[in-house]
Amino acid sequence: MKIFSLLLLCLLITACSSKAPETTEEHIKFAEKSGKVVLIQIGNDTCGPCVDMKNILKRVEEDYQNRIKIIRIDTIKEPELTRKYAIQKVPTQIFIDAKGNEFGRNEGYYSYEEIAFVLKDMGVKLF
Numbered sequence: 001m002k003i004f005s006l007l008l009l010c011l012l013i014t015a016c017s018s019k020a021p022e023t024t025e026e027h028i029k030f031a032e033k034s035g036k037v038v039l040i041q042i043g044n045d046t047c048g049p050c051v052d053m054k055n056i057l058k059r060v061e062e063d064y065q066n067r068i069k070i071i072r073i074d075t076i077k078e079p080e081l082t083r084k085y086a087i088q089k090v091p092t093q094i095f096i097d098a099k100g101n102e103f104g105r106n107e108g109y110y111s112y113e114e115i116a117f118v119l120k121d122m123g124v125k126l127f
Contacts, residue, residue, distance in 0.1 A: 031069040032100035037124050042073045043091035049109040050091040056112050067124050
């Protein structure tokens, strides 16, 4: 019983001490360590194709629930991340594999079908 109580206390301390990610960069690092595929969408609200991508990514999120993580970076609000990822054109989608490595990227509009193809190539199943 003492071992169980001690183990429970250790788990509680660990859970309470880990802080939730606050910045977009922290979210990206957290997602990359999650063991899931990460899709980073970089764009802004003044770009027509970027706005169109919002609807596509919403559908991707719904269809691939709990199998991938999608993070959005706004180039206007977070120019330092735009520079970090060497973004030349928006929208840009960056695919990070489950090990945290960049799998590939696309510059410009990307259809749902094209994203689904890349995710399948990365081993992510729709169902």
